[in-house]
Amino acid sequence: MATTQSRTLAKIMLFPSVTLLLAWMIVPLCMTLYFSFLDYNLLMPGDNEFIGLLNYEFFLTDPAFIESFFNTLLLVGGVLFITIGGGIGLAILLDQAIWGRNYVRIMVLAPFFVMPTVSALVWKNMFMNPVNGLFAHFAEFIGVAPVDFFAELPLFSIIIIVSWQWLPFATLILLTAIQSLDREQLEAADLDGAGPFSKFFYIVLPHLSRAVTAVILIETIFLLSIFAEILVTTSGGPGYASTNITYLIYTQSLLQFDVGGGSAGGIVAVIIANIVAIFLMRLIGKNLEG
Amino acid sequence: MGSITLKQVTKNFDEVNVIKPLDLHIRDGEFIVFVGPSGCGKSTLLRMIAGLEDTTSGSIDIDGEDATNMPPAKRGLAMVFQSYALYPHMSVRNNIAFPLKRAKVAPAVIEEKIEKAASMLNLTDYLDRKPGQLSGGQRQRVAIGRAIVRQPSAFLFDEPLSNLDASLRVNMRLEISQLHKSLATTMIYVTHDQVEAMTMADRIAVFNGGIIEQVGTPLELYQKPINRFVAGFIGSPKMNFIDVTPQGDDATCSLGVRPEHFKITEAKGLWTGKVGVIEHLGSETFLHVHVEGIGTLTVKADGDSPVSYGDVINLTAAQDKIMHFDAAGVTIPSLSWGETSAA
Numbered sequence: 274m275a276t277t278q279s280r281t282l283a284k285i286m287l288f289p290s291v292t293l294l295l296a297w298m299i300v301p302l303c304m305t306l307y308f309s310f311l312d313y314n315l316l317m318p319g320d321n322e323f324i325g326l327l328n329y330e331f332f333l334t335d336p337a338f339i340e341s342f343f344n345t346l347l348l349v350g351g352v353l354f355i356t357i358g359g360g361i362g363l364a365i366l367l368d369q370a371i372w373g374r375n376y377v378r379i380m381v382l383a384p385f386f387v388m389p390t391v392s393a394l395v396w397k398n399m400f401m402n403p404v405n406g407l408f409a410h411f412a413e414f415i416g417v418a419p420v421d422f423f424a425e426l427p428l429f430s431i432i433i434i435v436s437w438q439w440l441p442f443a444t445l446i447l448l449t450a451i452q453s454l455d456r457e458q459l460e461a462a463d464l465d466g467a468g469p470f471s472k473f474f475y476i477v478l479p480h481l482s483r484a485v486t487a488v489i490l491i492e493t494i495f496l497l498s499i500f501a502e503i504l505v506t507t508s509g510g511p512g513y514a515s516t517n518i519t520y521l522i523y524t525q526s527l528l529q530f531d532v533g534g535g536s537a538g539g540i541v542a543v544i545i546a547n548i549v550a551i552f553l554m555r556l557i558g559k560n561l562e563g
Numbered sequence: 564m565g566s567i568t569l570k571q572v573t574k575n576f577d578e579v580n581v582i583k584p585l586d587l588h589i590r591d592g593e594f595i596v597f598v599g600p601s602g603c604g605k606s607t608l609l610r611m612i613a614g615l616e617d618t619t620s621g622s623i624d625i626d627g628e629d630a631t632n633m634p635p636a637k638r639g640l641a642m643v644f645q646s647y648a649l650y651p652h653m654s655v656r657n658n659i660a661f662p663l664k665r666a667k668v669a670p671a672v673i674e675e676k677i678e679k680a681a682s683m684l685n686l687t688d689y690l691d692r693k694p695g696q697l698s699g700g701q702r703q704r705v706a707i708g709r710a711i712v713r714q715p716s717a718f719l720f721d722e723p724l725s726n727l728d729a730s731l732r733v734n735m736r737l738e739i740s741q742l743h744k745s746l747a748t749t750m751i752y753v754t755h756d757q758v759e760a761m762t763m764a765d766r767i768a769v770f771n772g773g774i775i776e777q778v779g780t781p782l783e784l785y786q787k788p789i790n791r792f793v794a795g796f797i798g799s800p801k802m803n804f805i806d807v808t809p810q811g812d813d814a815t816c817s818l819g820v821r822p823e824h825f826k827i828t829e830a831k832g833l834w835t836g837k838v839g840v841i842e843h844l845g846s847e848t849f850l851h852v853h854v855e856g857i858g859t860l861t862v863k864a865d866g867d868s869p870v871s872y873g874d875v876i877n878l879t880a881a882q883d884k885i886m887h888f889d890a891a892g893v894t895i896p897s898l899s900w901g902e903t904s905a906a
Contacts, residue, residue, distance in 0.1 A: 457648035460615050465662035465709070466636035475661070479652040 302543075308536035315530035328537035337513045337521055338538075342545070344428055345517040348435070349496040349549075355436040356492065357485055360443030365477070367444070368451045378448075385441040389501040396434045397423070397506045427507045427515035434502050439495075443488045450484035451477065486557045493553060497546055518542050565626065565716040565749035566591040567612060572621035574607055581607055583773045584621065589717075589751065594743050597753045598760040598796070599770030606721055608770075609753045613642050613719050626716060636665075641710035642719040645726065647702045649694040649709075655681075656690040659708045666713075680708040683742075700731045707742070717749035724759065736762060757797055761785070769793050787900060791892035794819050800849060802886070803860045805834075809890070815898060819886035822849065822863040825878050827870070832879030836860065838870055852876065 312324045400407050401422035409419035422430040462472050500519050509516035526535020567589040574582040582604045589595050597605035610616040614635035622631045630638050649658050663673045681687045684704040724732045740763050743750050760767045761781045769776045777793045788794035794802050805818045836854035850862040887898035
């Protein structure tokens, strides 16, 4: 790609796919933006009048919005906390020379391959069910009242389910990062008199910082749009206790048939996602440089 | 402080035996170099002394104390690795301070020691940089600095110069030698480069296939190698070996002549050959001479040697410079340098 000719050629060759991708993104975005300014409800066919920012006003002043906004942050933050903490722990364990290590590694990855709806249902019916669930049986066994997870701790339950799904991903990324750590550094630390904790905090953890950054960025993108797990377990309830922004938009546009309001919510979600992205890049993006 | 004694030390990796029973005494304050081809066990032995590898059998004593099963940090040794093994996210200052902080040394003392080490190694201007912003030679010096501040009883170097380019290597060689003179601490240095071994060592241990072939001063090894392997390994370019048939009492199976011991003569000498490739180094010239029935001999001639490609020359060598080896490749001292001078 050195000569002018080959660079020009490359631009021409890239043009169709770039155009297609751009159109793929721009067209729906513009349509959503357009709908968000209309009084567009499927239950009331009519002119779809232009109503300015009224949809936004309704969406942003809805008490459910504030609640679901914080639910979203809690969900993302909680899952990140659990998956990164647990992922580092598991990665260190899996890095040890244990018998059958390769099989254990494959097993650890398994939850990632289970579809979100399926794993949420498994958790709902087999673990967290207050009558037949494993946790209920365990609670009975030790003689305490079983917890009705989805009624009493709805958001926490969803955080647990989603964490279970994303733990393998974090573990995998962090494990490969640990394996790329120069063994001579650890040996040097041994000679320098560093114990296991010193080695972890001064050598391993700083080495993992880039991988942790990558995990945070990638997981955040997906965790902002958690939907299936909420739909099949709590349906956002009780009240709005486990509704996040994504789910709120769904209830607006598909349960209340309010396309205009849903579109306004969608645009708000896009803006929130971008704000989060900018924050993250500012906060930890510098770890990815160099 | 700093004598190390190895007694019948062996090492197996699973079933494979990499170090055969081996005895070695390293004196306090000496610079000893382990040299040998790759895979000869020299690095493994160094790592065993450091405590990074278990000792299969035998014992390692440091300063008269049995250290065979001691953890690395307790042995009071410092090691400089081939990859330097600097901590990449820490500044040079923190890299050097790391062992001191782990030993809970007072901050003021740490600062003082860092300043001292940095000025000794010309690192003062780089203390706040990260290792990634330094050149290879500077990184090497940081690794040495990290070793120095602990005031170890011995330094272990594992091929520390092999990642540097040739001219830097010569400089660092000098710096390490000077460091040894000024600190007067025991140093064990592993290398596969016999030039490094010859130039730096007080004593050299030549390794081959998990055993020590010979231990001695550089000149001892050069003048009185005990077998063909040591003779061929020490000295550059390599010694020439000439196979001969044993006659009567003389059990000599091969002769060894170093390139610098050949003389080019007008009169017919011991060998006659045709000059092939000529390498001019300015101060000296290496001739590759094809001798009928023997093969190619490397001959060192003067820098302004008039010989040119295709010339036929006569070669000879002083009788006391020719090594004699028996069928097993062991040097026959009486023929090689005479019994009397063998002491």
